Amino acid sequence: MKTKHQTPLKPSVTARRNVIIKRITFLLVAVAFVAIILACTTAASGRADEEAAPIYVEEIPPGYRDWRLISVAHEEGNLNDIRAILGNDIAIEAYRDGKLPFPDGAIIARLAWSYVPSEENNKVFGRPQSFVAGPPTNGVQFMIKDSKKYASTGGWGFGHFNDGKPAGEAVLKTCFACHQAGTFRDLVFTGYTP
Numbered sequence: 642m643k644t645k646h647q648t649p650l651k652p653s654v655t656a657r658r659n660v661i662i663k664r665i666t667f668l669l670v671a672v673a674f675v676a677i678i679l680a681c682t683t684a685a686s687g688r689a690d691e692e693a694a695p696i697y698v699e700e701i702p703p704g705y706r707d708w709r710l711i712s713v714a715h716e717e718g719n720l721n722d723i724r725a726i727l728g729n730d731i732a733i734e735a736y737r738d739g740k741l742p743f744p745d746g747a748i749i750a751r752l753a754w755s756y757v758p759s760e761e762n763n764k765v766f767g768r769p770q771s772f773v774a775g776p777p778t779n780g781v782q783f784m785i786k787d788s789k790k791y792a793s794t795g796g797w798g799f800g801h802f803n804d805g806k807p808a809g810e811a812v813l814k815t816c817f818a819c820h821q822a823g824t825f826r827d828l829v830f831t832g833y834t835p
């Protein structure tokens with residue numbers, strides 16, 4: 642009796658177990674599939690965010706004070722300064738060869754000093770006519786060309802330093818917005834002065 646009673650039960654228990662195992666396997670595969678898809682989309686969107694977010698120059702390029710002169714300018718209004726625009730070797734070569742857009746590695750620096758009358762020079766001239774560079778003002782600015790790193794801001798990284806300290810994002814956000822108007826020379830306003 643015992644064996645007779647047990648024997649017919651066995652196959653149905655095994656069949657049910659098989660069904661349960663199949664369902665669990667299906668669930669696990671489905672969960673793994675969804676997890677993989679989620680991981681891929683988050684990674685992709687993370688990368689897209691990184692590309693779109695502007696990156697700024699946060700370190701002063703070494704040796705910039707020894708670079709060669711591109712030109713000078715005088716700004717009035719609130720700036721009231723006299724400025725020199727310098728370029729590293731790659732920038733200077735590109736200017737002289739008339740090469741546009743600027744190649745990766747080109748760096749342009751903008752230095753500025755307050756625009757002040759020179760009493761000493763005026764004495765020599767015998768009348769007020771001489772203006773010179775006073776103390777540094779309006780910070781030091783840089784544009785670094787790296788078409789991949791700074792792809793979201795026209796291939797240029799913008800940097801502004803007051804007393805060696807980088808300006809905050811609020812200031813740096815304004816750079817590209819305005820320099821975009823300089824499409825005639827790859828976003829650089831200053832022309833080379835022979």
Ligand code: HEC
Pocket residue numbers: 714716724726749750751782783784799800801812813815816817819820828829830831832
């Ligand atoms: C309202 C427009 C405007 C804004 C904002 C602006 N610039 Fe400029 N920038 C100019 C103009 C115009 C010149 C050329 C005349 C001059 O030197 O003043 C210039 C010159 C420069 C130069 C020299 C190369 C060139 O393009 O002539 C650098 C480097 C520079 N700016 C960097 C910056 C940085 C960094 C910022 C942001 C902190 C910035 N600029 C914000 C208009 C702007």
